[in-house]
Amino acid sequence: MQDRITIKDVAERAGVSYQTVSKVLNHQAKVKPQTEARIRKAAEDLGYQPDQAASSLRSRRSRMIGYSGSPWPANQANPILDQFLQGMLHAAERAGYYLLCFPHHTGERQVEPYRQLIESRRVDGFVVSGVEYDDPRLQFLLDKGFPFVAFGRSNVGMRFSFVDVDGKAGMRKVVEHLVARGRRHIAALSWPDNSRVGQDRMAGYREAMQSAGIDINPDWIARGEGSVTFGHQVMQGWLALPSERRPEAVAAFNDGMAVGAMQAIQENRLAVGVDLAVTGFDDLPMTQYLTPPLTTVRLPVAEIGERVIKMLVNSLENNSAEVQHELVEPELVVRQSSTGEKASGD
Amino acid sequence: MQDRITIKDVAERAGVSYQTVSKVLNHQAKVKPQTEARIRKAAEDLGYQPDQAASSLRSRRSRMIGYSGSPWPANQANPILDQFLQGMLHAAERAGYYLLCFPHHTGERQVEPYRQLIESRRVDGFVVSGVEYDDPRLQFLLDKGFPFVAFGRSNVGMRFSFVDVDGKAGMRKVVEHLVARGRRHIAALSWPDNSRVGQDRMAGYREAMQSAGIDINPDWIARGEGSVTFGHQVMQGWLALPSERRPEAVAAFNDGMAVGAMQAIQENRLAVGVDLAVTGFDDLPMTQYLTPPLTTVRLPVAEIGERVIKMLVNSLENNSAEVQHELVEPELVVRQSSTGEKASGD
Numbered sequence: 244m245q246d247r248i249t250i251k252d253v254a255e256r257a258g259v260s261y262q263t264v265s266k267v268l269n270h271q272a273k274v275k276p277q278t279e280a281r282i283r284k285a286a287e288d289l290g291y292q293p294d295q296a297a298s299s300l301r302s303r304r305s306r307m308i309g310y311s312g313s314p315w316p317a318n319q320a321n322p323i324l325d326q327f328l329q330g331m332l333h334a335a336e337r338a339g340y341y342l343l344c345f346p347h348h349t350g351e352r353q354v355e356p357y358r359q360l361i362e363s364r365r366v367d368g369f370v371v372s373g374v375e376y377d378d379p380r381l382q383f384l385l386d387k388g389f390p391f392v393a394f395g396r397s398n399v400g401m402r403f404s405f406v407d408v409d410g411k412a413g414m415r416k417v418v419e420h421l422v423a424r425g426r427r428h429i430a431a432l433s434w435p436d437n438s439r440v441g442q443d444r445m446a447g448y449r450e451a452m453q454s455a456g457i458d459i460n461p462d463w464i465a466r467g468e469g470s471v472t473f474g475h476q477v478m479q480g481w482l483a484l485p486s487e488r489r490p491e492a493v494a495a496f497n498d499g500m501a502v503g504a505m506q507a508i509q510e511n512r513l514a515v516g517v518d519l520a521v522t523g524f525d526d527l528p529m530t531q532y533l534t535p536p537l538t539t540v541r542l543p544v545a546e547i548g549e550r551v552i553k554m555l556v557n558s559l560e561n562n563s564a565e566v567q568h569e570l571v572e573p574e575l576v577v578r579q580s581s582t583g584e585k586a587s588g589d
Numbered sequence: 590m591q592d593r594i595t596i597k598d599v600a601e602r603a604g605v606s607y608q609t610v611s612k613v614l615n616h617q618a619k620v621k622p623q624t625e626a627r628i629r630k631a632a633e634d635l636g637y638q639p640d641q642a643a644s645s646l647r648s649r650r651s652r653m654i655g656y657s658g659s660p661w662p663a664n665q666a667n668p669i670l671d672q673f674l675q676g677m678l679h680a681a682e683r684a685g686y687y688l689l690c691f692p693h694h695t696g697e698r699q700v701e702p703y704r705q706l707i708e709s710r711r712v713d714g715f716v717v718s719g720v721e722y723d724d725p726r727l728q729f730l731l732d733k734g735f736p737f738v739a740f741g742r743s744n745v746g747m748r749f750s751f752v753d754v755d756g757k758a759g760m761r762k763v764v765e766h767l768v769a770r771g772r773r774h775i776a777a778l779s780w781p782d783n784s785r786v787g788q789d790r791m792a793g794y795r796e797a798m799q800s801a802g803i804d805i806n807p808d809w810i811a812r813g814e815g816s817v818t819f820g821h822q823v824m825q826g827w828l829a830l831p832s833e834r835r836p837e838a839v840a841a842f843n844d845g846m847a848v849g850a851m852q853a854i855q856e857n858r859l860a861v862g863v864d865l866a867v868t869g870f871d872d873l874p875m876t877q878y879l880t881p882p883l884t885t886v887r888l889p890v891a892e893i894g895e896r897v898i899k900m901l902v903n904s905l906e907n908n909s910a911e912v913q914h915e916l917v918e919p920e921l922v923v924r925q926s927s928t929g930e931k932a933s934g935d
Contacts, residue, residue: 310690328674336691343653343688344687345681346679356682498875528874529848529875532817532879533878
C-alpha cells in the first residue's frame with residue numbers, strides 16, 4: 244500500500260497534469276468547470292489531503308522563518324530594504340522565531356533554495372518579497388502547500404496571504420496634490436507593463452486623473468527601467484516639444500527617475516517646482532537634501548516587515564490556511580520640487 | 590572523574606577569577622606576567638583545552654551563521670547595510686551555509702541572543718558588525734571561545750578575527766585630495782572620542798595634515814553625533830568667524846554632516862566647491878545627485894560581507910583558532926563639492 248496520496252495520484256485519476264491539479268486545489272482556478280469538478284472528485288475518491296505534508300512539518304517546528312534578501316522593487320539597489328529587515332527581525336524575536344536568510348536568484352535557480360529548505364525541514368514558513376507577476380516562488384510554495392506570506396501581490400488568480408503597499412493610493416495622493424497645486428498636464432514616468440508594482444501605481448495615476456476630469460495624453464506616459472538615465476532622457480524629449488505640448492508636472496514612479504527629470508529640467512535653465520513640478524516615489528534617504536528637496540511618497544516598510552511576520556506566525560501557530568490580505572497606505576511627503584516655494588535662505 | 594576541565598578549574602588552581610583566566614587564554618593579556626605564568630601553568634597541569642566546547646559543537650554543525658542586523662556605524666539609519674548583507678548571503682551560500690538573523694539590542698540585552706543561540710546549538714559561528722570599544726558581544730564570545738568574525742575593530746588588546754574598512758586610509762585620501770586642490774585650512778566634522786570608527790578616521794586626518802606640513806587648528810575640529818543638524822550648526826559657527834579664522838575646506842566623517850555643512854554654506858550665499866570645499870564619507874545613495882554632487886569615500890561593504898564569511902567559514906572548516914585581520918581600502922569618489930568645477934549645463 245502507498246504511504247500517502249499525492250497530487251500526482253489525483254492528476255492521474257483525473258486525467259490532467261500535475262500543474263492543473265495544483266492550481267485547482269490551491270484555489271487558483273482558471274480551468275474549465277468540468278475539469279475542476281473532475282479533479283475535485285478524483286481528490287475526494289482518493290482521500291487526498293493537500294495540507295498533509297505541511298501539517299507534518301508544522302508539528303515539529305524549527306521556529307525559523309526563511310527569507311531571501313531579494314531586491315525590492317525587483318532589479319533596484321535598495322537603500323530601504325534594511326528597514327524591512329529590521330521590522331521583521333524585531334517582530335520575529337517577539338514571537339520567538341529567528342529569520343533564516345538566503346540569497347535571491349533569478350530565473351530557474353530562484354526556486355531551488357526554497358525546495359532545499361523545505362526538504363531539510365529548516366524553516367516553518369517563508370516571507371517572500373520582491374513579488375512579481377507569475378512569480379515561480381509563489382507557484383512552487385502553493386504547489387507544496389507550504390506556509391508563506393508575501394510582501395507584495397501577484398496575479399489576481401493566485402490565492403495567498405500578503406501585505407503590500409497600496410501603491411495606487413500613493414500615486415492618487417501624488418496626482419491629487421499636483422492638481423490642487425494647479426497642474427493639469429501631468430506626465431508619468433512609469434515602469435514597464437509587466438511590472439506588478441508599476442501597474443498598481445499606474446492605476447492610481449489613471450484614477451486620480453479621471454476623478455479630476457483630466458484627459459490622459461498617451462504621449463506623456465513613458466515606460467522604462469526606472470533609472471536616473473531613463474528619467475533624464477525622457478524629460479529631455481518632453482522639453483524638446485513645442486511649449487503647448489509640454490507637460491507641466493511629472494509624476495515619477497520612483498525617486499531615481501524623478502532625479503533624472505529634475506536634472507534635465509535644470510539643464511534647460513527651468514526651475515523645478517516653479518516651471519515644472521516633479522514628484523518621486525519611495526522617499527529614499529537624502530531625497531530631502533536634493534535641490535530642491537523632492538516631493539515623494541514614503542513607504543512604511545518597517546511596519547510592513549512587522550505585519551508580514553505577524554501574519555505568518557499567526558497562521559503557523561493557529562495552523563490556519565486562511566488567506567489574508569493587508570494593504571498599507573503610504574504617506575505623501577510634500578517638499579519644494581512640487582510646490583514652487585523657494586528654498587530656505589534664498 | 591570529571592567530564593572535562595573547564596576554565597573554572599583553571600581559575601581555582603591558579604587562585605584567580607574566571608574572567609582573568611578567560612582573558613589570558615583568549616590572548617587579551619592585560620594581567621601581570623607572574624599571574625599569566627601561573628594561569629598557563631595551571632592550565633597545562635590540568636590538561637585544559639580551551640577549544641573543547643567549541644570543537645564539540647563544531648562536530649555537529651548546524652551550517653548556520655548567526656548575524657544580528659546591527660546598525661552600522663552604530664546609531665545611524667543605514668542605507669548601505671543591505672549591500673553588506675547581500676555580500677554575506679552569496680558567500681555563505683557558496684560555502685553551503687545559511688545566515689540566521691536576529692535583531693540588535695543595546696545595553697544589557699545585547700549579549701542575550703548570542704547566549705541563547707550558542708546554548709541551543711543553532712549556529713556554528715557569528716558575524717558581529719557595528720563593533721565599538723569594549724563591545725560586550727565580543728567579550729562574551731571570547732569568554733565562550735565561540736567562533737566569530739567581526740566587521741570592525743575594537744580595543745587594541747582584544748584578539749579576534751576581523752575585516753574592516755581602512756578608515757584611516759580613506760580619510761588620508763580625502764585630505765590629500767583637498768591639499769592637492771590648494772586647500773590648507775581644513776576643518777574636520779568628526780564623531781565623539783568614544784567612537785572607534787571616528788578615531789580611525791581622525792587618525793587619517795591627522796596623519797595627512799602632518800604629512801602636508803599643515804598645523805591642525807583645534808578650533809576646526811568638531812565632535813558630535815554625526816547628524817545633518819550637527820553639521821549645519823557647526824558650519825554656521827565657523828562661517829560666523831572673522832574671514833581669516835574660517836576654514837576653507839570641511840572634511841566630514843559621514844555624508845550627513847557634509848550635507849548639513851553644504852546647507853549652511855549655501856544659506857550664507859557662498860558656493861560649495863568654490864568658496865569652501867566639502868567632503869563626506871560613506872557614499873550614500875543619492876549623494877551624487879546633490880547640488881553640487883558630493884565628494885565622498887565609497888565603502889566596499891559588499892566585498893567586506895563576502896570576506897567576513899570566507900574568513901569565518903575557513904576557520905570553522907579548518908577548526909582553526911588563528912586570528913586573522915583584513916583591512917579593505919575604501920575609494921575616494923571625487924565630485925564637484927570639492928573641485929569648484931561647475932555643474933553640467935550651468
